[in-house]
Amino acid sequence: MHSTPRTGTEEPLLSICDLRVTFGTPEGQVVAVDGASLDIHPGEVLAVVGESGSGKSQTALAVTGLLARNGTSEGSILWKGGEILGLPEHQLARLRSEEIAMVFQNPMTCLNPYLRISTQMIEGMTMNRKMTRTQARSACIDMLETVQIADAANRIDRYPHEFSGGMLQRIMIAMSLLRRPRLLIADEPTTALDVTVQMQIVQLLKHIRRKYGTAIMLITHDLGLVASISDRISIMYSGQIMESGLAENVFSNPRHPYTRALLDAIPRIDQNDGELRDIAGEPPDPASRTSGCPFHLRCGYRIASCIENRPDTLGSREHAHACHLSNET
Amino acid sequence: MLYFILKRIAIAIPTILALIVLSFTLMHYAPGSPFTGERPLPPEILTNLEAKYGLDRPFPQQVARYVWNIVTEFDFGPSYSYKDRTVNEIIAQGFPVTLTYGSLAFIVSIMVGATLGIVAAIHRTTWLDSLTVGITVGAQVLPNFIMAPILVLVFTLWLGWLPGGGWQGGQWPYLVMPIIALSTSFMASIARITRSSMIETLNSDFILTARSKGLPFHEVVIRHALKPSMLPVISYLGPTFVGLITGSVVIDIYFSTGGIGQHFVNAAINRDYPLIMGVTILTGILTVVFNLIVDILYVWIDPRIQY
Amino acid sequence: MITARLQSESLSEPGPGRSLWQDARRRIRQNPVAIVSFSILVLVGVFALFGPIFSGWSSEDINWNVLGNVETAGRPALDSGHYFGTDQLGRDLFVRTAHGVRVSLMVGIIGALIAIVVGTLYGTIAGYVGGRVDNLMMRTVDVIMSIPYMFVLIILLVMFGQSIVLLFVGIGLVSWLDMARIVRGQTLSIKNREFVESAIVIGVPPALIILRHILPNLVGIVIVYATLLIPNMIIFESFISFLGLGIQEPNTSLGVLISEGASQMQYGVLWQLGFPLFFFIVIQFGFFFLGDGIRDALDPKDRH
Ligand SMILES: Nc1ncnc2c1ncn2[C@@H]1O[C@H](COP(=O)(O)OP(=O)(O)OP(=O)(O)O)[C@@H](O)[C@H]1O
Numbered sequence: 001m002h003s004t005p006r007t008g009t010e011e012p013l014l015s016i017c018d019l020r021v022t023f024g025t026p027e028g029q030v031v032a033v034d035g036a037s038l039d040i041h042p043g044e045v046l047a048v049v050g051e052s053g054s055g056k057s058q059t060a061l062a063v064t065g066l067l068a069r070n071g072t073s074e075g076s077i078l079w080k081g082g083e084i085l086g087l088p089e090h091q092l093a094r095l096r097s098e099e100i101a102m103v104f105q106n107p108m109t110c111l112n113p114y115l116r117i118s119t120q121m122i123e124g125m126t127m128n129r130k131m132t133r134t135q136a137r138s139a140c141i142d143m144l145e146t147v148q149i150a151d152a153a154n155r156i157d158r159y160p161h162e163f164s165g166g167m168l169q170r171i172m173i174a175m176s177l178l179r180r181p182r183l184l185i186a187d188e189p190t191t192a193l194d195v196t197v198q199m200q201i202v203q204l205l206k207h208i209r210r211k212y213g214t215a216i217m218l219i220t221h222d223l224g225l226v227a228s229i230s231d232r233i234s235i236m237y238s239g240q241i242m243e244s245g246l247a248e249n250v251f252s253n254p255r256h257p258y259t260r261a262l263l264d265a266i267p268r269i270d271q272n273d274g275e276l277r278d279i280a281g282e283p284p285d286p287a288s289r290t291s292g293c294p295f296h297l298r299c300g301y302r303i304a305s306c307i308e309n310r311p312d313t314l315g316s317r318e319h320a321h322a323c324h325l326s327n328e329t
Numbered sequence: 330m331l332y333f334i335l336k337r338i339a340i341a342i343p344t345i346l347a348l349i350v351l352s353f354t355l356m357h358y359a360p361g362s363p364f365t366g367e368r369p370l371p372p373e374i375l376t377n378l379e380a381k382y383g384l385d386r387p388f389p390q391q392v393a394r395y396v397w398n399i400v401t402e403f404d405f406g407p408s409y410s411y412k413d414r415t416v417n418e419i420i421a422q423g424f425p426v427t428l429t430y431g432s433l434a435f436i437v438s439i440m441v442g443a444t445l446g447i448v449a450a451i452h453r454t455t456w457l458d459s460l461t462v463g464i465t466v467g468a469q470v471l472p473n474f475i476m477a478p479i480l481v482l483v484f485t486l487w488l489g490w491l492p493g494g495g496w497q498g499g500q501w502p503y504l505v506m507p508i509i510a511l512s513t514s515f516m517a518s519i520a521r522i523t524r525s526s527m528i529e530t531l532n533s534d535f536i537l538t539a540r541s542k543g544l545p546f547h548e549v550v551i552r553h554a555l556k557p558s559m560l561p562v563i564s565y566l567g568p569t570f571v572g573l574i575t576g577s578v579v580i581d582i583y584f585s586t587g588g589i590g591q592h593f594v595n596a597a598i599n600r601d602y603p604l605i606m607g608v609t610i611l612t613g614i615l616t617v618v619f620n621l622i623v624d625i626l627y628v629w630i631d632p633r634i635q636y
Numbered sequence: 637m638i639t640a641r642l643q644s645e646s647l648s649e650p651g652p653g654r655s656l657w658q659d660a661r662r663r664i665r666q667n668p669v670a671i672v673s674f675s676i677l678v679l680v681g682v683f684a685l686f687g688p689i690f691s692g693w694s695s696e697d698i699n700w701n702v703l704g705n706v707e708t709a710g711r712p713a714l715d716s717g718h719y720f721g722t723d724q725l726g727r728d729l730f731v732r733t734a735h736g737v738r739v740s741l742m743v744g745i746i747g748a749l750i751a752i753v754v755g756t757l758y759g760t761i762a763g764y765v766g767g768r769v770d771n772l773m774m775r776t777v778d779v780i781m782s783i784p785y786m787f788v789l790i791i792l793l794v795m796f797g798q799s800i801v802l803l804f805v806g807i808g809l810v811s812w813l814d815m816a817r818i819v820r821g822q823t824l825s826i827k828n829r830e831f832v833e834s835a836i837v838i839g840v841p842p843a844l845i846i847l848r849h850i851l852p853n854l855v856g857i858v859i860v861y862a863t864l865l866i867p868n869m870i871i872f873e874s875f876i877s878f879l880g881l882g883i884q885e886p887n888t889s890l891g892v893l894i895s896e897g898a899s900q901m902q903y904g905v906l907w908q909l910g911f912p913l914f915f916f917i918v919i920q921f922g923f924f925f926l927g928d929g930i931r932d933a934l935d936p937k938d939r940h
């Protein structure tokens with residue numbers, strides 16, 4: 001079902017290395033991303049999974065240069081081998097318009113309520129590609145049909161509030177694909193939607209990957225949702241990557257206690273014992289980072305070095321993890 | 330949309346009628362009213378008044394007649410502090426003056442205020458923002474009756490650049506100070522409203538979407554942020570309008586422009602009831618109509634409003 | 637490592653009431669601008685109340701030596717006893733300014749009080765009862781708002797004679813409209829909170845609910861609005877007095893003094909405009925920054 005597993009010999013499309021994102025606030029410095037590394041190859045689907053506040057969104061925003069004013073990023077972000085971190089705004093804008101598209105969590109608020117769908121879709125197309133309005137418009141209608149919006153030719157002139165959440169997310173996806181990006185970053189595209197609609201959106205993303213060969217960075221906190229679509233998975237916790245690797249490896253042979261906890265937290269009908277399982281405790285506060293492994297406070301397998309040193313990331317592209325316990329055994 | 334407009338007009342008309350009836354009733358029962366004849370009136374006015382209102386008739390008929398005259402002929406009757414002139418003539422003479430500098434002040438308030446607010450919001454946390462906030466906070470405590478003497482002091486008495494009053498058919502040196510004095514505090518309020526709503530808009534999700542499409546920042550502001558951030562300003566236009574009308578009273582008096590405000594205060598002091606009523610009803614109608622336009626504008630901009 | 641979900645989440649939320657006010661008080665103490673504004677306002681108040689004690693003149697005494705020669709003899713000077721100089725009639729401006737500040741502050745505070753009482757009552761009733769009544773009441777406010785209130789007030793003043801009482805009533809009655817709107821909005825949102833809903837379910841009478849639950853929760857917003865309202869009332873009064881329709885002799889107010897000063901400024905007696913104007917602006921700024929500070933303290937998330 002998956003496309004051919006990548007081996008890592010070809011050049012990655014996007015390669016994030018040791019990324020650190022910090023925010024200056026009146027209360028002090030907030031470290032949202034704390035040395036995260038990941039890469040995505042052409043046509044690959046990478047799922048970035050983690051709890052709320054683990055820094056997934058800020059990683060994505062750092063890539064596209066859309067961090068909030070008070071945010072700064074350090075480290076390295078390579079796009080097709082070239083450094084894009086710290087590029088001037090107009091070059092980043094160009095990158096966003098031509099190569100990296102984004103879809104956000106809440107489709108209800110992510111479209112401008114005062115403008116027609118057509119206006120919002122067409123803008124940017126007529127500007128960058130030398131296209132007439134009519135051409136752009138029919139391209140938009142085609143794309144809306146691709147994402148299964150019925151009666152697109154008429155509905156395109158409606159306003160966002162006239163659509164349901166699921167439809168708006170389809171529209172968002174259609175809009176992001178108009179410019180034929182090489183990479184689509186979808187930041188929790190299903191979180192705000194009904195469960196039934198969630199699966200439809202995932203199916204749509206699959207369809208798109210097949211049709212256009214777009215690489216997808218799929219951000220989510222729901223490990224269960226991405227099982228069927230992702231080639232590879234990166235597990236993020238407290239701004240760091242805990243475990244990463246091919247989806248089948250991570251699912252069948254989780255090595256990090258946090259990954260196992262996440263897997264156990266997926267509700268499963270066959271094992272329903274009437275209790276919703278969850279991970280005890282709260283994620284650490286990004287405003288006050290502790291030493292050692294960020295998960296040590298909540299980890300049942302904690303050993304002395306967990307508290308003192310941050311574990312190294314060991315392994316390969318197929319499977320890697322950062323845990324003292326597994327490193328030793 | 331058409332239905333909405335009609336509905337709003339259907340509300341506006343009774344409001345205006347109520348305003349007319351109410352002010353006539355107030356005048357009728359006011360102490361010292363000509364209609365009850367406490368003060369001796371010149372005979373020619375008394376005849377005029379009687380002809381106009383049928384003062385010997387019962388009160389409801391008088392009201393009906395007054396309303397009828399206004400609705401059919403827009404006729405407010407004779408003035409009785411200016412013996413040989415009708416209220417209409419006085420309004421026709423003073424109103425264009427007030428309208429000229431009033432509408433200019435209105436435009437200046439909005440243009441300058443909105444521009445300042447937008448610039449400040451876009452350059453948030455820079456010196457430009459602090460400067461704008463400083464200016465607007467300062468300007469907000471300078472209402473027209475404070476601005477007017479200060480301007481005259483500086484530009485007329487000290488610098489001698491501008492005439493301290495007069496109208497001269499509305500030549501620009503006579504317009505500058507009335508416009509600045511009248512618009513300063515509204516300009517400041519509009520700047521503050523624009524700034525905070527623009528900041529809020531720029532923080533919304535759809536701005537992030539627009540930026541993620543690779544639109545240059547100025548396009549994002551113009552295409553996506555301008556409309557929503559102007560909505561609070563639009564709802565402030567009604568109060569601005571009322572404020573400008575009110576302020577024009579000070580301007581007319583302080584700068585002796587001969588506008589309607591000057592006549593109003595004179596009328597008030599001389600108890601020239603027909604003139605007072607005429608001016609009040611006229612401004613009331615203008616305000617109601619203006620609010621109607623603002624409402625329509627609002628609905629036109631925000632597609633989510635149900636009507 | 638994995639346990640059943642704890643149900644403690646909802647308990648950790650800090651309750652409203654005391655802690656909110658303590659927080660607010662702490663935050664406002666840490667806000668130098670608000671503290672300075674407050675101190676300055678207190679100083680202005682002290683000047684208005686006790687200033688005249690330190691002058692040999694009363695606000696109506698005429699210094700005949702100065703009359704006709706105000707430009708030179710009526711200058712502000714320590715040895716003449718006219719610290720702020722005299723006005724065109726040879727009356728001591730220091731005392732008159734204190735008097736004017738007192739009247740203006742009084743008009744501001746009483747006008748604001750009337751607006752608050754009327755507006756809060758109207759707003760809570762409209763918001764609490766809701767439905768058609770609310771609709772009608774708020775529509776009425778809309779209509780009244782579209783009337784050029786200043787004209788109405790001027791007419792009232794002319795018709796019934798110019799008196800301070802009428803000025804108070806007039807000012808208070810036209811300025812409750814905003815208050816009513818704000819309070820109604822707030823009431824609507826409080827009404828839908830659980831503690832009010834549960835009180836309604838238990839069958840607590842509406843008057844008691846309003847008294848116990850709604851009004852206490854309105855205090856914050858009312859205080860913030862009041863600090864904005866007072867300077868507005870002062871502007872309002874000054875405006876009317878500037879036109880000669882407000883406070884009458886022998887009483888005086890900042891508006892009257894500014895108007896008198898402004899009419900004399902071409903005769904080289906600028907102090908007559910300067911001192912009242914200074915106090916006017918200081919009071920305006922003082923309330924503005926104080927109100928800003930209180931709003932910040934009560935609603936910190938609004939900023940940065
Ligand atoms: N502008 C900012 N200023 C200060 N802190 C910020 C800012 N933006 C984000 N953060 C902090 O960065 C941390 C990581 O946020 P991020 O949005 O990446 O989380 P996330 O993994 O996407 O979570 P979610 O699932 O809730 O979207 C959070 O703790 C957040 O409070």
Ligand SMILES: [Mg+2]
Binds near residue numbers: 058188
């Ligand atoms: Mg996120």
